[in-house]
Amino acid sequence: MTLQEPLPAVDADSPREPLPDPVPLMGCPYKANPYPLYERMRESGPVHRVLFPSGVHAWLVTGYDAAHAALNDDRLGKNHDRGNDHWRARASIMPEPQHSQLQVHLLHQDPPEHTRMRRFVTDAFTPRRIERLRPRFQELADALVDALPETGPTDLVTGFAAHFPFRVLAEVIGLPSESAARFDRDWGKVVQPVGPTDAGRPRYEARLHGLQSYIADVVAHKREHGEDDLLSRLVVARDRRELSREELDSMIFQLLVAGQEPVTNQITTALIALFRHPAELARLRDNPDLTPRAVDELLRHDSAFELTTWRFFDQDGDLHGTKIPAGDSVIISLCAANRDPRRFPDPDALDLDRSPNPHLAFGHGIHFCPGAALARAELQIALDTLLARLPGLHLAIEDEDIEWIPAVLGRGANHLLVGYDRRV
Numbered sequence: 486m487t488l489q490e491p492l493p494a495v496d497a498d499s500p501r502e503p504l505p506d507p508v509p510l511m512g513c514p515y516k517a518n519p520y521p522l523y524e525r526m527r528e529s530g531p532v533h534r535v536l537f538p539s540g541v542h543a544w545l546v547t548g549y550d551a552a553h554a555a556l557n558d559d560r561l562g563k564n565h566d567r568g569n570d571h572w573r574a575r576a577s578i579m580p581e582p583q584h585s586q587l588q589v590h591l592l593h594q595d596p597p598e599h600t601r602m603r604r605f606v607t608d609a610f611t612p613r614r615i616e617r618l619r620p621r622f623q624e625l626a627d628a629l630v631d632a633l634p635e636t637g638p639t640d641l642v643t644g645f646a647a648h649f650p651f652r653v654l655a656e657v658i659g660l661p662s663e664s665a666a667r668f669d670r671d672w673g674k675v676v677q678p679v680g681p682t683d684a685g686r687p688r689y690e691a692r693l694h695g696l697q698s699y700i701a702d703v704v705a706h707k708r709e710h711g712e713d714d715l716l717s718r719l720v721v722a723r724d725r726r727e728l729s730r731e732e733l734d735s736m737i738f739q740l741l742v743a744g745q746e747p748v749t750n751q752i753t754t755a756l757i758a759l760f761r762h763p764a765e766l767a768r769l770r771d772n773p774d775l776t777p778r779a780v781d782e783l784l785r786h787d788s789a790f791e792l793t794t795w796r797f798f799d800q801d802g803d804l805h806g807t808k809i810p811a812g813d814s815v816i817i818s819l820c821a822a823n824r825d826p827r828r829f830p831d832p833d834a835l836d837l838d839r840s841p842n843p844h845l846a847f848g849h850g851i852h853f854c855p856g857a858a859l860a861r862a863e864l865q866i867a868l869d870t871l872l873a874r875l876p877g878l879h880l881a882i883e884d885e886d887i888e889w890i891p892a893v894l895g896r897g898a899n900h901l902l903v904g905y906d907r908r909v
Contacts, residue, residue: 504529507536508545516889516896519791520833523547523821532807535816537893539680541575543795543814544807549829549845551805552822556793556849560802561815562595563852567797569812576795576814578680583693587700590735592743592794592852599851602732605722606740609657609715612858618656619862625652626870630908637904638881642753645871646901650748653863658740659714664703672696673746677892700737715740748860750789750890750897752867757887757898758786759868760880762835769837770872779837780864785823785844786835792894793817793848819845820896877906 504525509515515522526533531551535543546555555561565588568576579588591603608614629645629652647670655665672692679689704720711717716737723733759766769779795814802809809815823844824832847854854860871878881904888899 504533507534507542509536510545510893511536511538513889516891517885517887519820520824523818523824527821527825530807531805532809539575539578539893541572541814543572543816544804544809545792546804546815546817547821549822549825549827552817552819552845553849555796555804555815555817556845556852560798561796562799563593563599563794563796564595565593565795567799567812568795568814569810572795572797572812572814575680579675579693580681580690583697586731587693587697587735587738589729589731590739591855592739593735596851602728602736603851603855605719605728606715606736607855610856610859615657615858615862619866621656622653622862622866623870625649625656626866627874630870630874633875633908635908636906637875638902641756641871641901641903642749642898643900645867646749646752649752649867650745650863653748653859654740654745657715657859658744659707659712659716660703661706661710664699664706668699668741669695672699673742676742676746676894677890696738696741697734700734700741703737704733744856747789747895747897748863750895751784751860751864753898753901754787754789754896755780755783755864755868756871756901756903757880757884758783758835761884763879765835765837766872766878769868773869773873775837776865776869777861778840778842780861780868781842781844782835782837782839783864784846785829785839785842787896788819788823788844788846789895789897790846790848790854791818791820791896793819793852794894816894819848874909875903875905876909877904879904 508522508526510519526545526547531546531548533545533547535545537543546552591599591606594602626649629649633639633644651668651670652665654660655662672695675689675692675696679685683689703716707717707720708724711720719728719733719736722728723730728736759769769775793816795816797814798809798811800811802811804815823829823846826832828843829839847857847860881902887901890897890899
């Protein structure tokens, strides 16, 4: 069997069958519902060898305690230079020179570089600043709902979820309106691996070149028309040699891609969870005060960040009793951790009253998502607005017909066809 051929699916409903080694993390059934497989993996141990569609072998951490420990394990670094040749042969999908120019952002840095770079972005995403901007975010959400059809069906991804997070992000980081207007959401797909021999490789590389050119234009504009915003401050830091050119471009790359696409996906996973639990949807619609707690439960129940990005030991190490060779990739399943019954009672249930709720949807430790406060605000505004202004909101297709994104690390729906009684 070649790596290009589909691997046999793991029967997640047959717990007596031994797990294969490696466990294949691929295929439509897995992307539609990975949780039965994660349950089996948790029951058999915290660390498993897995295989991704690109042919990359990795070590997956699945339980809550193991995940929490790994997220805080300073032996595990994120810099790609730590990866060994076996990992690099399949995982270094982005070609040069783009890999060196766009992949040195915060997600791929270790202290002290990570500490130095992170301080440039934290002020833009403080809870206090996000709270001040909420009225503007609400205006953006209402404008998008105003443009929806009077009645359904309509695709809430193309009509709302794909645009709201980006418009919010543009406000927060200071992306000029003319630049925001010409951003192509298709560029965000550069984080979905496309191997060198894949038929979609030319389109992937075209996206990459388009996004890199766009970033160069944004930098040039901010250098000439700087204001008191995050993008301008990053450009100034580069001109003061506090950031390298590659670090600047990579940080803007991360903001534009990781700063909005996961929120788009999280809106879809949250709505799907509510559609599957109509009583909870009705409670949330009738009790907006419940929204902050509900959002955290929706983040726990089905996170858009399903898996973390790569981590590596710089020498052979032990991870919860499993020997990991230096340079092999270690990935943490946030979704599997968030459904661990040893930490969350009745973990597969959607309980909007769940408290406490120490989910790991935003990670933990030094790489905890700096935009967590912004993401929570966006999700709260999106859900409150859609449920209030689209009475009778419901899924307009069969659940099994939901088209899940093929991204390796993320969860979400490409389209979400919904119906509603009217647009208020």
